[in-house]
Amino acid sequence: MESKKILVTGGNRGIGKGIVEGFLNDGNEVLASCRDLSKFPIKSDRLTVAELDISDSKSVDKFKKIVDDFRPEILINNAGITRDNLFLRMSDDEWLDVINTNLTGTYRVTKLVTKCMLKQKWGRIINISSISGMMGNSGQANYSASKSGIDGFTRSLAKELGSRNITVNSIAPGFISTDMTEDLINEDLIKKIPLKRMGVVEDVVSLVLFLSSDDANYITGQTLVVDGGLFMK
Numbered sequence: 638m639e640s641k642k643i644l645v646t647g648g649n650r651g652i653g654k655g656i657v658e659g660f661l662n663d664g665n666e667v668l669a670s671c672r673d674l675s676k677f678p679i680k681s682d683r684l685t686v687a688e689l690d691i692s693d694s695k696s697v698d699k700f701k702k703i704v705d706d707f708r709p710e711i712l713i714n715n716a717g718i719t720r721d722n723l724f725l726r727m728s729d730d731e732w733l734d735v736i737n738t739n740l741t742g743t744y745r746v747t748k749l750v751t752k753c754m755l756k757q758k759w760g761r762i763i764n765i766s767s768i769s770g771m772m773g774n775s776g777q778a779n780y781s782a783s784k785s786g787i788d789g790f791t792r793s794l795a796k797e798l799g800s801r802n803i804t805v806n807s808i809a810p811g812f813i814s815t816d817m818t819e820d821l822i823n824e825d826l827i828k829k830i831p832l833k834r835m836g837v838v839e840d841v842v843s844l845v846l847f848l849s850s851d852d853a854n855y856i857t858g859q860t861l862v863v864d865g866g867l868f869m870k
């Protein structure tokens with residue numbers, strides 16, 4: 638595809654870092670957000686890095702000027718957290734932190750870019766949700782709710798923005814090897830995955846790049862699952 642301007646949240650590690658690298662390798666210009674600029678691991682003359690905490694509306698307000706100057710054509714809402722606990726033990730803070738970061742954070746950043754995309758009459762929004770939001774997962778009532786919320790948000794936005802040539806999709810990964818899942822890997826889990834392995838960051842990155850390309854021009858409002866077959870409807 639011709640070079641595009643892409644905003645990726647949580648670009649400093651895990652899946653987000655892979656997405657930033659994937660877009661840079663394809664010759665694009667990337668604005669990556671992270672919470673601690675001093676720790677950002679990638680350097681490129683086509684990369685701008687800026688501080689953003691998506692759970693904090695003041696931080697999002699500060700980030701707005703950078704987004705307005707950059708004018709993203711593609712947004713990847715990747716940043717997210719888990720605060721796992723069994724429902725009966727789950728605290729209000731564990732619930733609220735996850736909803737505020739994953740769901741409201743996605744809403745906040747999307748709000749920043751939408752006007753710009755409307756003016757450009759072209760845009761791609763890709764939200765990283767999770768199979769946990771589709772199949773449910775014990776100990777993740779907060780996370781599952783936030784991620785299925787993202788899928789519903791994706792479908793509504795796809796309906797609102799379709800006539801303006803903006804597509805909105807979500808990607809629901811299964812278990813991908815990153816810091817988020819390092820304590821979860823075990824043989825029983827691998828046995829349940831038809832492809833008999835954890836996913837790697839590149840498995841998600843290739844789908845992000847596809848959905849951002851002209852090959853995906855007619856795909857909107859979808860949640861695409863990348864999970865080695867773990868969840869089948």
Ligand code: NDP
Binds near residue numbers: 650690693814
């Ligand atoms: P990591 O924990 O490795 O990375 C999470 C990223 O999100 C980090 O860059 C982190 O920044 C950033 N982040 C967290 N909270 C905030 C915040 N309040 N404001 C801004 N940035 C924030 O996770 P993964 O790479 O594994 O996950 C990426 C996305 O993929 C998440 O949305 C996750 O829910 C989703 N996902 C992951 C799966 C997996 O198996 N790994 C499966 C399904 C979905 P910092 O370094 O500052 O903490």
